[in-house]
Amino acid sequence: MxxxxxxxxxxxxxxxxxxxxxxxxxxxxxxxxxxxxxxxxxxxxxxxxxxxxxxxxxxxxxxxxxxxxxxxxxxxxxxxxxxxAARGVEPIGRVVIGTVKGDMHDIGKGLVASMLEGAGFEIIDLGVDVSADKFVARALETKADIVALSALLTTTMLSIKDVIAAVRKIDALNGCKIIIGGAPVTQQYADSVGADGYSSNANGAVTLARQLLSA
Ligand code: B12
The missing domain is CATH 1.10.1240.10 (Methionine synthase domain)
Incomplete structure (x- = not known):
């Protein structure tokens, strides 16, 4: 065909x-x-x-x-x-990605992960229902350049703030950028919780990640 x-x-x-x-x-x-x-x-x-x-x-x-x-x-x-995810040669950055605590939606998160991987990022996918502590621990362990958070529920979206606070508390993660997304998330929300970036879709996530690492 x-x-x-x-x-x-x-x-x-x-x-x-x-x-x-x-x-x-x-x-x-x-x-x-x-x-x-x-x-x-x-x-x-x-x-x-x-x-x-x-x-x-x-x-x-x-x-x-x-x-x-x-x-x-x-x-x-x-x-x-x-x-x-057909990837390039050298990873251009390391991204720890997951869906926040209480949230089981993983389709969009998986898509963002694949697109980032295809663009040459190394991906550490923590899955769904990920606590703030786990994001921090894995970001430290892997020396992540970016932590990417996905939330699909208006209730779980609120945990984004907890993860950002937990990451910002750790000196060793000073240079680590945080990007967020998922259906209820908006640029306005991202600004209000102090995320480094937001995108409404997987292609935009790639552009965003590239911009943040080149800045
Ligand atoms: C499929 C689905 C489910 C499946 C999930 C299967 C799975 N493995 O993921 C199941 C059945 C498990 C489910 C359960 C529930 N769901 Co549901 N679900 C959906 C549905 C229909 C589609 C989500 C989806 O996969 N979309 C396709 C992907 C590609 O899009 P996406 O996730 O938005 O991701 C894109 C962008 O948002 C962005 N993005 C996503 N993550 C990230 C991260 C970063 C860093 C960046 C930059 C960008 C980014 O890029 C992605 C690709 O373009 C949505 C409706 C909707 N339109 O969103 C409801 C929806 C999210 N669910 C809803 C609800 C209410 C529930 C339940 C509470 C239902 C219930 N009563 O049990 C439970 C909650 C379970 C839990 N604790 O998480 C509501 C949420 C309402 C709200 N305002 O909070 C929605 C909006 C449906 C509705 N219209 O009412 N759900």
Whole structure:
């Protein structure tokens, strides 16, 4: 199958209805047809998750639908992540990344990690539900240049402030930059908690990380 005969909107549909095997099949066909992985992620997969969120908010979807859509998204993303992360030679900086305490959402965080890795950063991914102490400990251990925090809930977004305070307390992490993101996070919030940067998406996270390290 070639790119022109592939109907990529089927990927949007598959994720929206949580059909993991259809999503995987379409992504495999798209990879075989050399479709740009970014086009799949930003053109179909993220918009599908946005629509899942809209339906959840409107009371049309419930937690089981969120779960199966999330599973379809993760399965499809796992096939694309090696392509997104095809890396350069020398790491240009080290990033400790994780989703903050109390928060189990990891799809966006994973995407940011893959894009940063693809741009040549070394990634230490701490996973989800990460405490401020763990961020600090791993940042010290790995001599991180950047700590990247993801939060998807308005409640857990508040823990960002705790992580920033914990990092700023440590002299050895003086030069370490903190970037934040996730659906409820805004530039205004980032400014109010003293983060070094914010981006609403994974591409922007790469630009931001590069800018912070070159400054
Ligand atoms: C899938 C999903 C789930 C899945 C998560 C699966 C997984 N493995 O991640 C499951 C089912 C587990 C889930 C659970 C819950 N969820 Co949920 N979930 C979603 C959903 C539909 C999509 C999230 C997603 O993956 N989006 C796709 C990715 C690519 O986007 P993203 O995460 O925003 O990331 C991008 C940017 O934000 C940015 N970014 C992200 N992180 C970072 C970090 C940095 C450093 C930077 C720079 C940028 C950046 O770049 C990413 C790529 O472009 C959202 C709706 C939405 N539109 O956000 C609701 C949503 C986040 N969930 C919501 C809720 C309420 C819940 C639950 C409380 C439901 C419940 N009653 O149990 C639980 C909470 C569990 C917990 N403790 O965390 C609400 C939050 C409301 C709020 N205001 O707080 C939302 C907004 C749905 C809604 N519209 O009401 N959820």
């Amino acid at each position: 070639t790119e022109s005969t592939l109907d990529l909107t089927k990927l949007y549909e598959a994720i929206l209805i949580g059909d993991a095997s259809a999503a995987k099949e379409i992504v495999e066909a798209a990879i075989a047809a050399a479709v740009d992985p970014q086009l799949l992620v930003t053109g179909q997969m993220i918009p599908a998750m946005d629509e899942v969120g809209r339906r959840f908010e409107a009371g049309e979807y419930f937690v089981p639908e969120l779960l199966i859509a999330g599973r379809a998204m993760k399965g499809a993303l796992a096939l694309l992540q090696p392509l997104l």
